[in-house]
Amino acid sequence: MASVTTRPPDEPASNTRPTETLSPRNALAAAERAFSESHVTHSPVIVRIEPPHGWFDLRLRELWAYRELLYFFIWRDVKVRYKQTVIGVAWVVLQPLLTMGVFTLFFGRLAKLPSDGLPYPVFYFSALVPWTYFATALQSCTNVVVENQRVITKVYFPRLVLPISPVLAGLVDFAIGFAVLLVVIALYHQRPTAAIVWLPAFLFLALLTALGVGLWMSALNALYRDVRYIVPFLMQFWLFASPVAYPSSLVPARYRWLYGLNPMAGVIEGFRWALTGHGQPPGPQLAASAAAVVLILLGGLLFFQRMEGAIADRV
Amino acid sequence: MTSTVIHAESLGKNYRRGLQTFPGLRHALENFLRAPLQSLRRPKQETFWALKDVSLDVREGEVLGLIGRNGAGKTTLLKILSRITRPTTGFAEIRGRVGSLLEVGTGFHPELTGRENAFLSGAILGMSKCDITRKFDEIVAFAELEKFIDTPVKHYSSGMYVRLAFAVAAHLEPEILLVDEVLAVGDIRFQKKCMGKMDDVSKAGRTVILVSHNVGAIGQLCHRCLWLEKGSLVADGPVDGTINEYVKSMATPQENRTWERAGTGRVRFSAIEVCDPDGLPAAHVPMGYDFCIRAAGIAEGAATEFNVALQLVTPNGVLAMWAYDQFKTFRATPQGEFLIEIRLPQLLLMPGSYLLNLWAGRAGQEEFDYVKNATSFDVIQSDRILVTDTVTNQYGLFYGRPEGTQLK
Numbered sequence: 001m002a003s004v005t006t007r008p009p010d011e012p013a014s015n016t017r018p019t020e021t022l023s024p025r026n027a028l029a030a031a032e033r034a035f036s037e038s039h040v041t042h043s044p045v046i047v048r049i050e051p052p053h054g055w056f057d058l059r060l061r062e063l064w065a066y067r068e069l070l071y072f073f074i075w076r077d078v079k080v081r082y083k084q085t086v087i088g089v090a091w092v093v094l095q096p097l098l099t100m101g102v103f104t105l106f107f108g109r110l111a112k113l114p115s116d117g118l119p120y121p122v123f124y125f126s127a128l129v130p131w132t133y134f135a136t137a138l139q140s141c142t143n144v145v146v147e148n149q150r151v152i153t154k155v156y157f158p159r160l161v162l163p164i165s166p167v168l169a170g171l172v173d174f175a176i177g178f179a180v181l182l183v184v185i186a187l188y189h190q191r192p193t194a195a196i197v198w199l200p201a202f203l204f205l206a207l208l209t210a211l212g213v214g215l216w217m218s219a220l221n222a223l224y225r226d227v228r229y230i231v232p233f234l235m236q237f238w239l240f241a242s243p244v245a246y247p248s249s250l251v252p253a254r255y256r257w258l259y260g261l262n263p264m265a266g267v268i269e270g271f272r273w274a275l276t277g278h279g280q281p282p283g284p285q286l287a288a289s290a291a292a293v294v295l296i297l298l299g300g301l302l303f304f305q306r307m308e309g310a311i312a313d314r315v
Numbered sequence: 316m317t318s319t320v321i322h323a324e325s326l327g328k329n330y331r332r333g334l335q336t337f338p339g340l341r342h343a344l345e346n347f348l349r350a351p352l353q354s355l356r357r358p359k360q361e362t363f364w365a366l367k368d369v370s371l372d373v374r375e376g377e378v379l380g381l382i383g384r385n386g387a388g389k390t391t392l393l394k395i396l397s398r399i400t401r402p403t404t405g406f407a408e409i410r411g412r413v414g415s416l417l418e419v420g421t422g423f424h425p426e427l428t429g430r431e432n433a434f435l436s437g438a439i440l441g442m443s444k445c446d447i448t449r450k451f452d453e454i455v456a457f458a459e460l461e462k463f464i465d466t467p468v469k470h471y472s473s474g475m476y477v478r479l480a481f482a483v484a485a486h487l488e489p490e491i492l493l494v495d496e497v498l499a500v501g502d503i504r505f506q507k508k509c510m511g512k513m514d515d516v517s518k519a520g521r522t523v524i525l526v527s528h529n530v531g532a533i534g535q536l537c538h539r540c541l542w543l544e545k546g547s548l549v550a551d552g553p554v555d556g557t558i559n560e561y562v563k564s565m566a567t568p569q570e571n572r573t574w575e576r577a578g579t580g581r582v583r584f585s586a587i588e589v590c591d592p593d594g595l596p597a598a599h600v601p602m603g604y605d606f607c608i609r610a611a612g613i614a615e616g617a618a619t620e621f622n623v624a625l626q627l628v629t630p631n632g633v634l635a636m637w638a639y640d641q642f643k644t645f646r647a648t649p650q651g652e653f654l655i656e657i658r659l660p661q662l663l664l665m666p667g668s669y670l671l672n673l674w675a676g677r678a679g680q681e682e683f684d685y686v687k688n689a690t691s692f693d694v695i696q697s698d699r700i701l702v703t704d705t706v707t708n709q710y711g712l713f714y715g716r717p718e719g720t721q722l723k
Contacts, residue, residue, distance in 0.1 A: 049398060049407040072438040076424060076431075083426040083467075154417040155439055156398035309401045312394075313330065 052309040063158050073165035077140070078172050092173045093180050096128040103128075107245045116247045116278040119188045126272045127244040129181045133174040134206050134264060135235050140166035141214025142231045145222040145311060152312050159308045160301075163218045167211045174203070185276070193277035202270040208293050209263040215300030219307040223314055238262070243269050248280055256280075260288030263296065320410045320491055320522050321373035321396065327404035328366040328391050328546075365391040366546045368405070373524065378517040380537035380554060381526040382561050388546040389526045390495055393417065396524070397493050411522070414441050414489030420480035425469035429460055429479055432468050436483045450486045457508075458482035478505060485512045492516060495526045510535065530558045531632030562630040562668055563691060575687045582621050582647075582675040582683035584612040589671070589692040598692055600662060602714065603699030607658040610673060612684070614647035621645055621683055625657060626672040627664070628688075635664060635712045641678050663715075664694045667708030 063070075082088040100121055107113045108120035115123035144162045145152065152159065185192070221227035239245075242264040251259045260266050266282075266289025273279040366388040373379055381389045394400045396407060397415035422439035423432050433454055437447040447454075455464050458478040468476055494513075513536055517523050527533050533540060533554065540557035542550040550557045574584075591597035592604040600606040608625065624639040638659060647653040673689040676682040700714055 045411060047398065047409045047413070049395060049402065049409065051403055051405075052401050068444055069438050072435055072444075076427070076435055079431065080424060080426050150418075151422050151439060153394075153399060154421045155415055155441075156413075157439070157441075312400045 059158060063160055066157050066161055069157055070161045070165055070168075073161060074169045077166055077169035081169075089176060092176045096125065096132045096177055097180070099128055099132075100124045103245055113246050114250065116249060116272075118190070118272075118276055118278050122185055122188045122190055122276065123247075123272070123278075124245070125181055125184050126275050127242075127268045129174065129177040130203065130206050130267060130271045131239065131242065131244050131264070132177060133170050133203075134210050134267070135239075136173065137167045137170035137207070137210035138214050138217065139231060139235065140170070141210060142217040142221050142227060144214075145218040146225070146228070149222075159311060160304065163211060163214050163304065167207055167214060170210070171207075181275075190276055192275055195274045195277055195281075198274040198282075199271065202267050202274055205263065205270070205290065205293060206267045208297050209267065212263075212293060212297035212300045215297075215304040219304045219311065222311050223307070238264065241265070242267075243272075248285065257284040257288045260285035261292050263289045263293045265289060317375040317377075318410070319372050320375045321371070321407065321524075322409075323372075323396070323405065323407035324370050325368045325405040326366060326370070326392070326395055326402045326407060327364060327368055328388075328395060328400065329362050329403040330365050331362050364546050366395070366402075366543075369543070369546075369548050370405075371541065371548070371551065373522060375522055376520045377539060378523045378525065378537045380533035380540040380557075381524060381543065382530060382533060382540060382558070383543035383549075386545075387543040389543055390417070391546075392543065393493050393495050393524065393526055409491065411490030412441070413491045413493065414487045415493040415495075416440070416484045416487070417493075417495045419477055419484070421484075423468060423476070423480060426467055428467050429455075429458075429464040429471070433464075433479065433483050436480065437487075440484060440487050441489060442487060446488075454479075454482045454486050457485060457512075474505070481505075481509055485509070485516075489521070491522045491524075493524050530562060530630055534558055534631050558630055559668060562670065574689060576685060577687075578676065578682040578684040580684065581615040581619055581681070582612060583614075584610050584673055584675065584684055584686055584689065586611045587671070587673060587686075587689045589690060599695045600692055601695055601697030601699070602662060602664070602666060603697050604662060605658060605660045606662050607656050608671070608690075609654065609656045611652070611654045612675075613651050614653055614683075616651060617647050617649050619646060619683075620677070621675045622678055623655060623657060624674040624676075625659075626674070628670045628672060629708060629712070630668050630670070633712065635669060635708075645675075662694065663700075663713050665708040665711055665714055666694050666696055668693050 082091070085091065087094075103124040104120040108115065108124070118126075141163050144166050145159075148162055152162075217227055217231060241262050243250075248256065248259060248265060248269045266286040269280050270282055270286055270289075273281055365386075369388070369392060381392065383389050391400070393415065394417070395402050396409065397413055397417070399415070399417075420436065422436045424435065427435065430451075433451065434444070434447050438444065455461055458475075458481070460475060460479055460482075463471065463475065468479070471479070510532065513523070513525075517536060523536075525533060525536060537554045539552065540550075540554040541548060542557050542561050550560060587608060587610045588596040589598070589600060590607045590609060591600060592606065594607070610623070614621070622639065622641055622644055624637070626634060626638075627636040629635050638657065645653060645655050668691060670688045670691045673684075673686045674682070675684045694708075700716075
C-alpha cells in the first residue's frame with residue numbers, strides 16, 4: 001500500500017527551517033546555519049498524500065523514524081498498568097504462580113500427567129512464564145487499536161507502532177516472571193544446561209507469534225468489536241492446545257509436526273527444553289512452528305497494512 | 316521568495332453512510348455464507364462525499380482560515396492534510412513537517428501525572444524527547460501549573476487540564492501547523508493568551524491552517540480564508556471579504572438549514588424579520604432611525620409567560636447590543652401561537668453587518684428557546700447621521716453625537 005510515501009523518510013534535524021526571530025545573536029547563528037545548509041543539498045521532506053493503492057509497502061524506515069513514539073507508548077503501558085493497584089507488580093508473579101499451584105495439584109498430583117521427569121512446579125512454571133507473556137501481549141495487542149482510537153483519529157503516526165508497543169511492553173513483565181522462574185528452578189535443585197543459549201530465540205518466537213496474531217486481531221477488532229469477546233475464548237483453547245499442562249511427548253511422534261503448526265507448541269516445548277534440558281529438543285515440531293509464525297506474521301502485516309487506511313475512518 | 320508548501324489537487328473523500336451502525340462480524344459472516352461471491356464484491360452502500368474536488372495551494376508563512384458550517388468538510392480536509400485519513404480522490408503534496416492539533420489533550424492519560432502527560436502528549440504530537448525536555452519549564456510556566464505538575468491529571472480541574480494540554484501543543488514547532496477549533500477552550504484570560512501564542516506562531520513565519528467557528532478569531536489571525544460548503548470550496552480569498560460573505564449566508568434562511576438552538580423548547584420561535592422605520596421587512600436598516608424586529612412562534616399553552624431578549628453581534632463575534640426588558644412578558648394565544656414586535660428607537664449602531672441572536676425565557680428560571688444567528692441585517696448610512704460614507708463599524712460600534720463648543 002504505497003499510498004503515503006515520504007522521501008527522504010529520515011530527515012536530518014539540521015534541515016529544519018530556523019524559526020527564531022532575528023536578534024543579532026541569532027542572526028549570526030542563522031547565517032552560519034544558512035551557510036552550512038547551502039552546502040548540504042538536502043531536499044526538504046515532501047509527503048505525498050494519495051488514495052490507498054498498491055499491495056505491500058511496510059514503510060519500515062518511517063517506522064524507524066517514529067521509534068521514540070514507540071518508546072513512549074511502551075513507557076506509558078508499563079507505567080499505567082499497575083497504577084492504583086495495591087500490590088502492583090506482584091500481580092505479574094502471582095498470576096502464573098497460582099496457576100502453577102492449581103496445575104500442580106490437579107494435572108500433576110491428581111491426574112498424574114507425565115512431566116518429562118521434571119518436578120511438577122518447575123515443569124508448569126517454565127511453561128507458564130512464556131505462556132503468560134504471550135497471552136497478555138496478545139490480549140493487549142487485540143485492544144490496542146480500539147483503546148487508542150482517540151489518538152488515531154486525531155494525529156498521524158505509522159499505525160504499526162500501536163500493535164508493536166504492547167508486545168514489547170510485555171517483556172518487562174516477562175523479565176520479572178523469568179526471575180521468579182529462576183528462583184523456582186533453584187529451589188528444586190534443577191540446573192540449566194548449555195541449551196539455555198537458545199532461550200532468547202524461543203522468546204523471540206513467542207514475541208513474533210503474539211505480534212503476528214495480534215496484528216490480525218487488532219485490525220479485526222477495530223472493525224468488528226466481536227473480536228474482543230472471541231479472544232479470551234481463543235486463549236483458553238490455545239492454552240490446552242499447547243504443551244503447558246502436559247509434555248508434547250504425549251503427542252504421537254508422527255503427528256508432532258502437525259502439532260507444531262501451533263507456534264506456541266514449538267515455543268513452550270523449546271523454552272522448557274532450553275531452560276531445564278528436559279523435554280523435546282528442537283525438531284520437526286519447532287520447524288513447523290517457525291514456519292507457521294512466519295506465515296502468520298507476514299499475513300498479519302499485510303492485513304494490518306491493508307486495513308490501516310480504513311482504521312481511522314471505521315474504528 | 317516564498318514557495319508553495321501545500322499543493323492539493325481535487326481532493327475528495329467519500330464516506331459510507333451510517334458508519335455508526337457498521338454491521339458486526341456476525342452480519343459479515345452471515346452475508347459471506349449466504350452469498351460468498353457477492354459479499355466479496357464491493358457492497359452497494361449509500362455513500363456521501365464529505366469533501367469533493369477541493370484544490371488549494373498554500374504558500375510558506377501563510378496563515379489560512381477555514382470556515383464553513385458543521386459538516387462542511389473542514390475537519391475532513393484537515394484530517395487528509397495531516398494524513399490521519401486518506402483521500403478517495405486527488406492528491407496533495409506537503410513540503411515540511413506537519414503538526415496537527417485536532418483536539419486538546421491528544422494522548423493524555425488520566426492516571427499519569429502532568430509531567431508524564433506533557434512528555435507523552437508531546438511525543439504523540441510529534442516532538443522529540445529532547446525537544447520536550449528543553450521546553451519543559453516553559454510549558455509548565457505557560458500552563459501555570461508549577462505546583463501540580465506531579466499530580467495525576469485525573470485530579471485536575473477541567474481548566475487545568477486544558478491549560479496543560481494547550482501549553483504542550485503551543486510548544487510544538489512544526490513547519491506547518493493544522494489547528495481545529497482548539498481555541499474555543501479555557502477561560503477568557505487563557506483564551507487571550509492562546510490567541511497571543513497563535514499570533515506569535517504566525518509571525519514566526521510558520522504556515523498555519525486554522526479551522527474555527529469563531530470568525531472573529533479567523534479574522535484576527537488569518538490573511539486568507541477558505542469557505543467550504545457541503546464539501547466544496549465556495550470561496551478562497553482575503554479574509555475580510557470571505558468572512559462577510561459567509562456571515563451573510565449564515566443568517567439567510569435556506570432549505571435544509573435549521574437554526575442552531577438551545578433551550579427547553581416550551582417556546583419555539585419559527586420566524587423572524589427585521590423591519591425598517593416604515594414597518595416593512597428589510598435587510599438594511601438606516602442609522603439614526605427606529606427599527607424593529609418581529610418574531611413569530613409557538614408556545615406550550617397560553618399560560619406560559621416569557622421574556623424576550625435580543626442580542627446583536629458583529630461578524631467578528633463582538634457582542635454589540637443587548638436588548639431586554641425583564642418586566643415585559645409575552646404569552647401565546649389560546650391556540651399556542653404568538654407574534655411579537657420589539658421596537659428599538661434611534662439606532663446608533665455604526666454601519667456594517669450584524670447578526671441577531673434571539674432568546675425567550677424566564678430570567679433566572681428557565682431558558683425556553685435560544686436561537687443563535689437567527690437572522691442578519693446591515694446597518695446603512697442615512698440622512699439623519701451625517702458621517703462620511705467610508706465609516707463602518709470598524710471605527711467603533713456605536714455612534715456618539717458630538718456637541719462641539721469652542722471654549723477658547
